Amino acid sequence: MQVNFDQFPGIYRSLQKTFVHEGVRGFFKGTVSNIYVGAGIYSILFAAKELSDRILQPINWLTDNQKILLSGMFGGQAQINTEGILTYRETISKLYAQNGLRSFYRGYWATVWRDAPAYGAFFFIYDYLQRKFIKHSDSSSVVYFKKIMFGGLAGIINWCPSYPADLVKSIIQCDESPKSLTIREVIREGYKRLGNKFFYQGISATLFMAGPLHILILLSYEELSKLNE
Numbered sequence: 001m002q003v004n005f006d007q008f009p010g011i012y013r014s015l016q017k018t019f020v021h022e023g024v025r026g027f028f029k030g031t032v033s034n035i036y037v038g039a040g041i042y043s044i045l046f047a048a049k050e051l052s053d054r055i056l057q058p059i060n061w062l063t064d065n066q067k068i069l070l071s072g073m074f075g076g077q078a079q080i081n082t083e084g085i086l087t088y089r090e091t092i093s094k095l096y097a098q099n100g101l102r103s104f105y106r107g108y109w110a111t112v113w114r115d116a117p118a119y120g121a122f123f124f125i126y127d128y129l130q131r132k133f134i135k136h137s138d139s140s141s142v143v144y145f146k147k148i149m150f151g152g153l154a155g156i157i158n159w160c161p162s163y164p165a166d167l168v169k170s171i172i173q174c175d176e177s178p179k180s181l182t183i184r185e186v187i188r189e190g191y192k193r194l195g196n197k198f199f200y201q202g203i204s205a206t207l208f209m210a211g212p213l214h215i216l217i218l219l220s221y222e223e224l225s226k227l228n229e
Contacts, residue, residue: 041079046221049075049123068127069120076119080111110172110183114165118158125154126218147222148215155214156207163206164199 052071056062062070129150134143159166168186175181190198 042217042221044079045075045119048078049119065124065128069124071120072123073116073120075123076115076117077112080108080115110165110169110186113183114162114169118162118165121161122154122158122214125157126150129154148219151218152211152215155210155217159203159206159210163203166206167199167201 049071052074053067056067056070059067130147133150134146138146167190168183171186171190172181172183194201
């Protein structure tokens, strides 16, 4: 929907076309790669975020909110280098033949523009909601439920400002021309074609995915953190 909005203008049309042309398997295309990549990416994300938390903790001139925001941004930045490299052997060979190692980092700066602010905002919102609405008198089951809701809500909210960067990144990475598009070229052409609507084309599918995805990510992180205590 991001790259071919004319062919896939909405969630329903996209689901319909995918099912007609590829059947049920079309909805799970690339799942294995995403699982392998996701495990590495989120491991690095949370490890970098925790490391940054410890480094920033003794700094008195930063507020707690600023520390959380900076830690999240550092975690988002740290996990970027792994994205787009862990994939199938045939894809790696094809990318390397096109433009060498540079092919694996196509859209890198657009990804930085997306991930650093996005994960900073995500952890900031998640922590703020916990401090605001989780009470000491809450039972463990209530706390668990609230964390689920806050994780999904933070995941949805943080996508709203960062989605244009994700859109630009996807267009750059999916472009098959030998010379990589620049961020400025994508923005200029997209705005010329669709105006302000360009920056949020296909966002409905992303928001539909963001809530459940971030709930699973944070619950996995919370459970693994308990095992290490």
